[in-house]
Amino acid sequence: MADSTELRRIVWGAGTPRTMRAHWILHELGLSYERRLVGPRTGETETPEFTKINPSQKVPVLQEDEFTLTESAAIVTYLGETYGASRGLVPPAATxxxxxxxxxxxxxxxxxxxxxxxxxxxxxxxxxxxxxxxxxxxxxxxxxxxxxxxxxxxxxxxxxxxxxxxxxxxxxxxxxxxxxxxxxxxxxxxxxxxxxxxxxxxxxxxxxxxxxxxx
Ligand SMILES: N[C@@H](CCC(=O)N[C@@H](CS)C(=O)NCC(=O)O)C(=O)O
The missing domain is CATH 1.20.1050.10 (Glutathione S-transferase Yfyf (Class Pi); Chain A, domain 2)
Known part of the structure; x- marks a missing residue:
């Protein structure tokens, strides 16, 4: 498992099945993170601050320090591979x-x-x-x-x-x-x-x- 102790991790988005994917994988991995409860169709995804984070104005978004990742399947795969490989949450690369x-x-x-x-x-x-x-x-x-x-x-x-x-x-x-x-x-x-x-x-x-x- 990669060392993640120093990272500031944030998940943007809550309340939908797609945001659930990010929250669920983080709990599978037991990783700590902060939540930003931005909801779709509330106007919160359309603010200049959020648009800078995700130009598609959608949730979920994962941030780890300066790294920003969108797309729920990419978030699940990135976290699963980086922190959950030993548990097989994502199978080894190139197999x-x-x-x-x-x-x-x-x-x-x-x-x-x-x-x-x-x-x-x-x-x-x-x-x-x-x-x-x-x-x-x-x-x-x-x-x-x-x-x-x-x-x-x-x-x-x-x-x-x-x-x-x-x-x-x-x-x-x-x-x-x-x-x-x-x-x-x-x-x-x-x-x-x-x-x-x-x-x-x-x-x-x-x-x-x-x-x-x-x-
Ligand atoms: N393909 C994207 C879809 C993300 C998506 O459509 N999110 C919806 C909520 S489930 C959203 O943010 N909608 C905001 C809007 O359309 O205003 C993913 O899987 O992350």
């Missing part, structure tokens, strides 16, 4: 296992998060802001149901976690996608519900959830 880790991370971020759940969130819950888009909504829901079957089959065949025996950063990404789906009342198979019970019963999940409270 087939790492390639498989990336495969699942990119799949989850594109197929379950950006292309589907985020579209559903924007054009259902937040339609007052982003507008109604029934066709996009239907396609997103269908897309989610289809792609989540791939995860279901993988877990049924090669679980208990998405890479097999070991819990990794990819499980943080998957769990937070599935909890979003549950919130949107998208039905999940028994395999996925069992998986969620397994990952959300971790102490670090509970602590991360507490830290992810917006106030």
């Amino acid at each position: 087939k296992e790492r390639a498989r880790y990336y495969q699942w991370c990119f799949f989850l971020m594109m197929e379950l998060d950006a292309h589907t759940l985020y579209i559903i969130r924007k054009h259902a819950d937040l339609k007052e802001i982003y507008g109604e888009a029934p066709n996009a909504l239907r396609a997103a829901e269908e897309g989610f149901r289809k792609q989540v079957q791939v995860v279901d089959q993988r877990l049924a065949a090669r679980g208990p976690f998405i890479l097999g025996e070991r819990f990794t950063g990819a499980d943080i990404l998957l769990t937070t996608c599935l909890t979003s789906a549950v919130r949107r009342r998208i039905p999940l198979t028994d395999v996925l519900q069992e998986y969620l019970k397994r990952t959300t019963s971790r102490d670090a999940y509970r602590l991360g959830q507490k830290a992810n409270q917006p106030n």
Whole structure:
């Protein structure tokens, strides 16, 4: 584990499944950090101070001294690799296992998060802001149901976690996608519900959830 005792570490953002990913991995690693409870659509991500930190005006953001990192999957992978390699939170670089880790991370971020759940969130819950888009909504829901079957089959065949025996950063990404789906009342198979019970019963999940409270 890299020595992190001298670093000032800050997580910007709380209250969403994507910010949860940063809080959760930090609790898996037992690393101390400060929280800045900036919330989306509050105007707080649009201040000049925050825009300097993340020009895309989005959370989460991780800072370690002068180093600033955005994108929840990148934050999980960076922290997991830097401080959690001995626990296998991210498989070793330049191995087939790492390639498989990336495969699942990119799949989850594109197929379950950006292309589907985020579209559903924007054009259902937040339609007052982003507008109604029934066709996009239907396609997103269908897309989610289809792609989540791939995860279901993988877990049924090669679980208990998405890479097999070991819990990794990819499980943080998957769990937070599935909890979003549950919130949107998208039905999940028994395999996925069992998986969620397994990952959300971790102490670090509970602590991360507490830290992810917006106030
Ligand atoms: N791909 C980014 C997405 C980040 C993102 O969309 N964050 C939302 C909250 S979940 C946000 O900050 N939205 C602010 C806004 O759109 O005003 C990640 O995974 O970190």
